[in-house]
Amino acid sequence: MPVKIPRHIEYKPKPVKDILLSMKNISSLMLDLAYYSIIYNDVRLAFEVLRLEDYIDELWVLLAMQASLAVRDAEDAESMLSILKLASSTNKLSDAAADIAILPIIGIKPHTAIRAAILYSDEVVSKIEVRNELKDTGKSIEGLFNELKIALDIIALRRHNKWYINPNPKFKIKKGDILIVRGSRESVKVLKDYVKDKTPLEEYIKPEPVDTRFARELANLKNLSELMIDLAYISVLTNDKDIAMEVLELEEHMDNKHLEVAENIIKAFRNASTSEIIGLLRVIEGFEVISDAAAEIAGIVVSDIPPHPILKEIESEAEERVLKVPLPKSSIGKTIEELSINRIGANILAIKRRGKWIVDPEPECRLEENDILIIKCYRESLKQLSRILKLDLEI
Template identity: 30%
Template sequence: MDEEVGYEPVSVKDVLAEMKDTAELLIDLSYSAVLLGSDDIAEEVLDLEARMDVLHLRARMSLLMAARNPEDAEALAPVLGVVGAAEKISDAAGDIAKIVLEDIGLPEAMRAALPEAIETLVRATAVDDSAYVGRTLGAINLETETGVRVIAIRRGGEWLLNPDAETTIEAGDVALLRGPTDGLDRVYTDVTGETYETLEPPTEEFDDLERAVDSIVLMKNMSELAVDLAYGSVLFDSEAVAEEVRELEAEVDALQSRFEAWTLRSASRVDEPINLRGLVHLGRSTEVISDAALEISEGVLMGIGTHPVVAAAVEESDEVIVRVSVEPDSDLAGTTLGETAVKTETGMRIIAVRHAGRESQRTGREGSDWVISPTAATEIEGGDILLAKGTRSGASRLSELAS
């Protein structure tokens, strides 16, 4: 890290919000770099990782300055945990990017499986004659028209992690786009003037690695879910949600152990065992992300509670997490998530549902009423609580459906 960092008065809330947004963006970018074998995206990851190092130091200095007595130290200790966890996610993403940059090696079976595990993310540079240059995102109305969202913009070496309806696209902007393939095809062409080339999965069979690859994909999905739930637990000071994070972290640990065994067993049955090195790196980094999620929830699990600055930072971050109560006479009550097409209608991803008086469909434990990572078949009734993640406009539409 070349930048010299000295103490300066900053808003801890703003720094925490930027760290949360950056950490989540890093997860997306690092796996996309692996999927696409893209050095350019991997370099973006390392640039953001360096930015996270600066944010980490500034947050720690500000928190140390704020602790004046033992009571302050007790209240701020969980905040330091959240700061450290975001830095840990950043380091793990950097390690994933190095799989590409250092050509560590990765079996093609992994790249064949990843498209099903991640939302498509594309890096597009706006050319001078793009139809979008000089217009705001609100005027372009991308998300409504195409389903594609601009999740970040790099402009002149600086990152804009919270582009909104008032953000104007300028020539030379590097936009990170996420959405369905057909929408990305159109938007990428409009931004760059070039044709978007979709990734063709390899046609070879990789039976020997099937278990290991399936495990790493499941680990990735569970780790990302754990991070979302961890921020939800601190936002709503929910010990029940924090307990779900702890269970997910334990499941990822168990998967990591089996994944390593299956990878080692397959080494004798592949032509180039050295290509498995990247798979091992990917597994280790993915497990680190789930560990970081547990660290975010530690304050809640220990009964210390959530410092207001953390909750405020989560509320003001790029992708918000909301808690919505379903009214008995609402459009959602008495339906399934698929029937009401919640994600299509609102753009929000439902990460958990709390049923009134029903046990968890995932754990089956009596008295545990959370359904984690619900599916289209998950039933919704009046009185249920939804935890959802997405944009503020999407959150408003979800609230309308639930009220």
């Protein structure tokens, strides 16, 4: 790999909000692309991740320039600090994605435990081939999802030899297209059935029995790191110190768990190749970097740095939303599974009950009166979520 040499970035006038929103959306997209690239050992898509990392670096420099020009006094400087810290953390997420995506590029094939871990995750990243005709002119992504009443994130689409990264909802899907999607296992299955792709999610994932435990441990680390990012964003959006402190406590747990899993892997995989062990440790380190970025975001709230008004606008315009909502009376006594919000791409990240947090609750968890829910969903799913919960959510 050639040495990455920093290049001069010429100043371009662009609103801080637009820059930060792009950084947030692209860094999330990069993680999904990185996970996919190591599942299927896709070198071309891995290079796309590195290209996006360069773009994030450019955006970070532009944001720093724009923020510097906007500061007029000490009060402005203090207010701008929250934006700079969020941008720095977002840049760290993109670095973690690039560190994972580099594996297939340098010829390190992932151990089956890594690939299985990604499929064991709460949200799966899957390849879907469109094998049926969707009318002569094709169907838009938005129209197809509305028809199937599902919500997924198409993070990339390949048509012939060309990749379309994060295609527009109006983009027409046609027979022969390869979709890289992220979402609940249920929604992925609905789409696969509709487009006549009978390939099971686990086609390439056949871990040995000894690997299964580590695959689940890796999946837990991945889920926890992503959960921390979501909780960190909602803590900034709502200026909620309680949630921010939960993120910092999870980060301490993540530090200890990261070292424990790394040590166990070195002991258990003595007969594995050196490259496989390097791959395992590199991915675990990536999860740790993600959790560190989450802690930095939460630190904005805990350290009493006044959140800039732009931050709330960014969260409200992001492609994915994290909401803090009271449990409606109609849902009291139901289990999370019975709410059936997974189908629309929504997920309950945490529940606050009687002053304590239940993080990453099980589907069998029964909801109680006065519960506060932290829910993650796609922006397009807000209307459906409002109908299910019978709440007037801000759209």
